[in-house]
Amino acid sequence: MTQASSLEEVRAALLQRRKELATRTQRVGFDLARGNEPLVQDFSDQAIQTQNDATLEAIGTAAVTEITAIDHALLRLAQGDYGICENCDAPIDAERLRIVPYATTCGNCRTLRE
Structure with a gap:
């Protein structure tokens, strides 16, 4: 395998991972906007839902952070600095x-x- 084909495989893998993360961030945003399940009336159930929101926000933040790192890696690939x-x-x-x-x-x- 040549270095160029190896770098192209890295690029393809990074783009695939980025696509997966972008889908994840969309789903997190949809869930946080209560697209699937509106906030229930019961206070104790609301507490559970909002606790779940904190977990979703952490997942979304981690995905965005990784997307930023992937974008930087793709830029470095394009510049020859990877x-x-x-x-x-x-x-x-x-x-x-x-x-x-x-x-x-x-x-x-x-x-x-x-």
Whole structure:
């Protein structure tokens, strides 16, 4: 496999993941707008529904954060910077990119940030 085909596979995988996350954020928004289930009249049931809203909001926020990271990775792919640490310009380990394809730092710089 050539590097170009490998990068195209990464791009395709990132776009697929982005599509999945965009669908998730739409569903979360629909659910939070009570598109499926209006707020019930019973106060205790309302408390459960609003507690569920907090979980939905967290899921939505995580999805948006990941979409932003994916968009950044796609930009880096287009610019030819994908796989290069934004901090020290060292190559990012292939295994790290396999696990986190939108990683922007090498393992050493990631450790320093934590």
